[in-house]
Amino acid sequence: MAILLTGNLDAEDYADWRRHLLAHLPAGETLVLATEDYDPEAVEIALVANPPHGTVARHPNLRFIQSLWAGVDKLLSDPTLPRHLPIARLIDPSMTQAMVECALAAVMLLHRQLPAYAAQQARGEWRQLAQPLTAQRPVGVLGLGELGSAVARTLAGLGFPVSGWSRSPRAVAGVNCLSGADGMRTLLEGAEILVNLVPLTPDTEGLLCRATFERMPRGAGLVNLARGGHLVEADLLAALDSGRIGHAVLDVFRQEPLPAGHPFWHNPRITVLPHVAAYSEPSTAARIALENVAAFRAGRTPDALVDPGRGY
Known part of the structure; x- marks a missing residue:
């Protein structure tokens, strides 16, 4: 089963995130990018950065969503988002x-x-x-x-x-x-x-x-x-x-x-200011996101789980 990286990212962003994610990818995990050919049924984990609406719902075996952003309002506004799935925000010092x-x-x-x-x-x-x-x-x-x-x-x-x-x-x-x-x-x-x-x-x-x-x-x-x-x-x-x-x-x-x-x-x-106050830096965020994925895989409660009823 695979970990998917998907979001509102350009080619340079995808390459940067891939490089840092691969550096921290746990043994036995496979990383796939939304820009490449992959089997949607093989995806269990999604690392998301404000993906277009409908993206997440295309993966029938998805079990956990890790946002690469601190805010999840755009993700939660997707009417097709599977509401039963656990979602975690990113908390990066x-x-x-x-x-x-x-x-x-x-x-x-x-x-x-x-x-x-x-x-x-x-x-x-x-x-x-x-x-x-x-x-x-x-x-x-x-x-x-x-x-x-x-x-x-x-x-x-x-x-x-x-x-x-x-x-x-x-x-x-x-x-x-x-x-x-x-x-x-x-x-x-x-x-x-x-x-x-x-x-x-x-x-x-x-x-x-x-x-x-x-x-x-x-x-x-x-x-x-x-x-x-x-x-x-x-x-x-x-x-x-x-x-x-x-x-x-x-x-x-x-x-x-x-x-x-x-x-x-x-x-x-x-x-x-052009939305520059604080944004996710792959060099630090990749490790934190994958540590949360490892916690989920091990049956532990991931950090910063979202309460859909509160919107954060």
């Missing part, structure tokens, strides 16, 4: 570190008012702005999973007063942890910078909207590193125009690549 670095860079960009200084430079204006200390700049982090907890701890370690929100209660050292609807309101009302890292589910679709922005302090900063589906784009543009939101750092979008002519490209109050 290298990806967590990359996300922490990007979140920290975005928060510091807003905290140190670098967009305002860039605008002054364009005007040839020399003016020093009042600069609060980190202890005077409350930050809110939506989502306290693997990535959100690491980001919240790091920001708290730099002296920011950090509140974090999750659907169910969590405990993170140095972070004011909140949950539920009341917790969300409390977090938003105090967050001068809001970092979004919640999973995309039907409950969080459109979370970053007018109602959310209106609860935040006037002129607050927004950082979206989760999914484009969280953001109501028209509401953000209106909030920026009114001054309700001062600046937004966006790494993810409803349509990627961001189309030419999209209003985000040329809005001086938006920093656009």
Whole structure:
């Protein structure tokens, strides 16, 4: 029986993943690629990177799905996905570190008012702005999973007063942890910078909207590193125009690549990143994915199993 690699990958990506997977492939396992001829009935394990809808269902003897991405919202949106199969997300410390670095860079960009200084430079204006200390700049982090907890701890370690929100209660050292609807309101009302890292589910679709922005302090900063589906784009543009939101750092979008002519490209109050905050690096992720496969083969519970009912 075989392990299949399939996903939204180009030829170079397939070659890179194959090289690193073969370096860690357990004895007796066979790796096949979706781009090659293979017997679908021979596939028991699928390593997936957002494959086209219908791909997974073509393998009648599939027993386990290991995502090569941290997020599984696109995979779970496949109406043909066999719902009885165990699915695991990828948890890679290298990806967590990359996300922490990007979140920290975005928060510091807003905290140190670098967009305002860039605008002054364009005007040839020399003016020093009042600069609060980190202890005077409350930050809110939506989502306290693997990535959100690491980001919240790091920001708290730099002296920011950090509140974090999750659907169910969590405990993170140095972070004011909140949950539920009341917790969300409390977090938003105090967050001068809001970092979004919640999973995309039907409950969080459109979370970053007018109602959310209106609860935040006037002129607050927004950082979206989760999914484009969280953001109501028209509401953000209106909030920026009114001054309700001062600046937004966006790494993810409803349509990627961001189309030419999209209003985000040329809005001086938006920093656009091309979905680079944190992505799976085959050199580290291949070993972690195959260790999870080995755990499944041995009858152990794989790490980071997905709860389809929660969407992550």
